[in-house]
Amino acid sequence: xxxxxxxxxxxxxxxxxxxxxxxxxxxxxxxxxxxxxxxxxxxxxxxxxxxxxxxxxxxxxxxxxxxxxxxxxxxxxxxxxxxxxxxxxxxxxxxxxxxxxxxxxxxxxxxxxxxxxxxxxxxxxxxxxxxxxxxxxxxxxxxxxxxxxxxxxxxxxxxxxxxxxxxxxxxxxxxxxxxxxxxxxxxxxxxxxxxxxxxx
Amino acid sequence: xxxxxxxxxxxxxxxxxxxxxxxxxxxxxxxxxxxxxxxxxxxxxxxxxxxxxxxxxxxxxxxxxxxxxxxxxxxxxxxxxxxxxxxxxxxxxxxxxxxxxxxxxxxxxxxxxxxxxxxxxxxxxxxxxxxxxx
Numbered sequence: 001x002x003x004x005x006x007x008x009x010x011x012x013x014x015x016x017x018x019x020x021x022x023x024x025x026x027x028x029x030x031x032x033x034x035x036x037x038x039x040x041x042x043x044x045x046x047x048x049x050x051x052x053x054x055x056x057x058x059x060x061x062x063x064x065x066x067x068x069x070x071x072x073x074x075x076x077x078x079x080x081x082x083x084x085x086x087x088x089x090x091x092x093x094x095x096x097x098x099x100x101x102x103x104x105x106x107x108x109x110x111x112x113x114x115x116x117x118x119x120x121x122x123x124x125x126x127x128x129x130x131x132x133x134x135x136x137x138x139x140x141x142x143x144x145x146x147x148x149x150x151x152x153x154x155x156x157x158x159x160x161x162x163x164x165x166x167x168x169x170x171x172x173x174x175x176x177x178x179x180x181x182x183x184x185x186x187x188x189x190x191x192x193x194x195x196x197x198x199x200x
Numbered sequence: 201x202x203x204x205x206x207x208x209x210x211x212x213x214x215x216x217x218x219x220x221x222x223x224x225x226x227x228x229x230x231x232x233x234x235x236x237x238x239x240x241x242x243x244x245x246x247x248x249x250x251x252x253x254x255x256x257x258x259x260x261x262x263x264x265x266x267x268x269x270x271x272x273x274x275x276x277x278x279x280x281x282x283x284x285x286x287x288x289x290x291x292x293x294x295x296x297x298x299x300x301x302x303x304x305x306x307x308x309x310x311x312x313x314x315x316x317x318x319x320x321x322x323x324x325x326x327x328x329x330x331x332x333x334x
Binding site for chain 1: 205207210212273274275276277278279281282284285286287288289290291294295297298299301302303304305306308309310311316318319320321322323324325326327328329330331332333334
């Protein structure tokens, strides 16, 4: 995708929301991308953009303006059944926008679709920052209380809840995450932010 | 005087506090670390001032960190046992930034440790992809 559109004034920036650069290394080395592939161990980008889960994408235009806000998207349809997200449709739209064949969203549409962070979500992020510092200092038991508190404040924030599992000795692919997914389904609380718009 | 580790804005700073249970921060550090200056009209940054009750804010040994955080609408969470506090970003600031539609800039390292900023790509359309291995 990047190679196809790189000559058209387009780039990709990937940001790995990881606990250490080593977690992202195998992924990045396998893809050996030509575009910036960054590591965000402090969750700065989720904080700045109000992201609650990954993978998610933002379209940013030549002037540095948000053309399409934070929207869950996968590079393939591997998880389509689970998430209901169609990656092909997103790629079709993206290609049309990059080539100038179709506009992204209007500013008022961007504002309408953009979910702005709440005070409680920001408190959860502050708890997470504290917990993560305590983990790195070796105070696992005290860190755990703050991870728990962050999860209570923002139960829908998967960057916090699933993103901290490995540090806490939990398996992000295992029962701990399954529990979150089941609860989300039962309470109809989406774990992904997605923009419902007309088929491209 | 004990030292408090203050986690804020992606940084780690140390401040001297008289009482870890009720931490204070010097007006000089409020200005150098957080960018706010205490004036008679309140806490000011550039031309903008936030009115504050200075009787609550100003204590003998500095500015009350909790009152300050409330005035700035920033969450403050602490772990007294390890003398550390985390001062999060204000949801108002984050919301205002996003609502302006200017994509918030950031600078992060790649695997080799080289720093890149979103603003380096000005003039191009950018697909910003956040992902994780977990």
